[in-house]
Amino acid sequence: MAKPIRTVLIYLGLSLVALTMLLPFLWMVLASLKPLREVEMLNPLPTEWHPENYRKVFEQIPFARYYFNSVFISAWITFLQCLTSCMAAFAFARLNWKGRDGVFRLYLATLMIPGVVTMIPNYTLMVKLHILDSYTGLIVPASFSAFGTFLLRQFMLTIPPALDEAAEIDGAGRWQVFWDVIMPLARPGIITLGIFTFMGTYGSFFWPLILIKSEHLRTLPIGMLFFDTNYGRQTNLIMAASVMNIIPLIILFVTSQKFLVKGIQLGAVKG
Amino acid sequence: MSGKLRPGEARNRRDTVAALLFLLPNFLGFVIFTSGPVIFSLAASFTNWNLQQTVPFRWVGFENYGRLLADPEFHLYAVNTAYFLLGMPLAIAGSLCLAMMLSQKLKGIVVYRTLFYLPSFTSGVALMILWKALYNPDFGPVNAMIDWVTHSLHLSIAAPQWLLSTQNVLGLDVEKVGFTAKQLGIGARDAIIIMGIWTAVGGNNMLLYLAALTNVPQELSEAAELDGAGPWQVFRNVTWPQLAPTTFFIVVMSFIGGLQGGFEQARVMTAGGPAGTTTTLAYHIYTKAFEEFQIGYASAVSWVLFALVFAATAVNWKFGNREVSY
Numbered sequence: 001m002a003k004p005i006r007t008v009l010i011y012l013g014l015s016l017v018a019l020t021m022l023l024p025f026l027w028m029v030l031a032s033l034k035p036l037r038e039v040e041m042l043n044p045l046p047t048e049w050h051p052e053n054y055r056k057v058f059e060q061i062p063f064a065r066y067y068f069n070s071v072f073i074s075a076w077i078t079f080l081q082c083l084t085s086c087m088a089a090f091a092f093a094r095l096n097w098k099g100r101d102g103v104f105r106l107y108l109a110t111l112m113i114p115g116v117v118t119m120i121p122n123y124t125l126m127v128k129l130h131i132l133d134s135y136t137g138l139i140v141p142a143s144f145s146a147f148g149t150f151l152l153r154q155f156m157l158t159i160p161p162a163l164d165e166a167a168e169i170d171g172a173g174r175w176q177v178f179w180d181v182i183m184p185l186a187r188p189g190i191i192t193l194g195i196f197t198f199m200g201t202y203g204s205f206f207w208p209l210i211l212i213k214s215e216h217l218r219t220l221p222i223g224m225l226f227f228d229t230n231y232g233r234q235t236n237l238i239m240a241a242s243v244m245n246i247i248p249l250i251i252l253f254v255t256s257q258k259f260l261v262k263g264i265q266l267g268a269v270k271g
Numbered sequence: 272m273s274g275k276l277r278p279g280e281a282r283n284r285r286d287t288v289a290a291l292l293f294l295l296p297n298f299l300g301f302v303i304f305t306s307g308p309v310i311f312s313l314a315a316s317f318t319n320w321n322l323q324q325t326v327p328f329r330w331v332g333f334e335n336y337g338r339l340l341a342d343p344e345f346h347l348y349a350v351n352t353a354y355f356l357l358g359m360p361l362a363i364a365g366s367l368c369l370a371m372m373l374s375q376k377l378k379g380i381v382v383y384r385t386l387f388y389l390p391s392f393t394s395g396v397a398l399m400i401l402w403k404a405l406y407n408p409d410f411g412p413v414n415a416m417i418d419w420v421t422h423s424l425h426l427s428i429a430a431p432q433w434l435l436s437t438q439n440v441l442g443l444d445v446e447k448v449g450f451t452a453k454q455l456g457i458g459a460r461d462a463i464i465i466m467g468i469w470t471a472v473g474g475n476n477m478l479l480y481l482a483a484l485t486n487v488p489q490e491l492s493e494a495a496e497l498d499g500a501g502p503w504q505v506f507r508n509v510t511w512p513q514l515a516p517t518t519f520f521i522v523v524m525s526f527i528g529g530l531q532g533g534f535e536q537a538r539v540m541t542a543g544g545p546a547g548t549t550t551t552l553a554y555h556i557y558t559k560a561f562e563e564f565q566i567g568y569a570s571a572v573s574w575v576l577f578a579l580v581f582a583a584t585a586v587n588w589k590f591g592n593r594e595v596s597y
Binding site: 007013025028031042088090092095106110114115120123143146149174203206238245253 | 287289296298301303304306307311377387388389390393396398402403405409415469478530557569574580
């Protein structure tokens, strides 16, 4: 008797929250399809549909260029970060060496340091190296991650040590153990880190904001910011740009949910 | 002394060389872009270094620290940063509620989970620009809905001015640290907190709670129910203690993130205003370092922020761990 009522109440609660989550997105999509004067009116549906708003975004700002920059930079950082993190995680999780735990603790401790503390010296370093306002300056400092090393170490610790030993008895060197034994087994962890990194870089704001001066090097978040501040109140076009900004994220999320949910839980619970 | 190594030793030696090679790329990056800069920034905080070089460089000792501690602006920004932490317990409680609803074995749960996770996954500049439009007091849908509700109930309550208002639900004064009745209301800081809860409530914390809830042994709550415990008692005495390690982790991470937060919101939505009420320490550091190029002073502020994060973590650790280990 009580059970069905409870079930109905839970569904009601869940649906209410889901609606709250969805309404802003719905407004965004509808506003992006309205003529400008209607954005500020309360009719939820446009009286005339203007899908060409999306085309206009590309005419007013180099939006395709921003897309390319964001994806290009994110792809490089994701690749480099996964590679360097995998190798370091292997050293921490599978090899015995003096000082290992000390160095690992040092890595962990830096996770607590606010990003802005290192941001200022890194900026002056970029100035000195003359890579301010360049792809290199955007990519290289972001290619090393203590968090990634930590996440993959946790993952590699769950792989049975008997596997490395068996490979070693068969005469495999360290590199072969790493490449042929551990890497394939750590693939779910690497994919998780890859998604995190890609998402994080795709949305990253602070570093590109201070580093990039040229319009053609702007990433999506920076391009969006200047579109919003410089092109006045074209809310419909700005919403169209916002929709296009988040679509890749939604696609990534829907295709990778399984890995993400596991990765988030692994990174924390076993910490 | 003998030239022969025991097999274990040989292995260890080989491991050390291999480990060095495997670690090298990451460790170089770590030294150049993380640990090196940390030390460098501490040193910079004791200088008057300015990138525009308007004044000759010199060591100034604790001058920057003295200056910021005496600066009323710094006090306001510290208060703002603390104010934004008020959203934290609400967001965490919300995440727990959602996780508890999702942990019931009902049909279609994955769809709900996906929808709840959507804002946190797509969060960033695009969504902040969206919320700026939603909060627009004249044309935005948020006030349109409030006006519609108050109008149909024949209430004469003015809708909040959101991002344009210095008011806040605690009635904090702007010029000095304290309470003043005319600041009581809903303003920019609350708007940012509401947006933050909307963004985060269905995010990673909810997933963490969801995982923790599935690990709570079913028999425990069933046994408690058989003993006549009501739903609240089961939650308070069985579920909540089992969730303590997860809650601890979430609280620690939220403090660390919350204290350094607020930069994007300020840069994208409010420029730190009105009257500096949405300027957090992180945004303050940004303006000092990258708009005024006062590297020395900004480094000092960033070290104060670091000290706050460290202190918060230490306090959490001291009191949180006790709670966890029963």
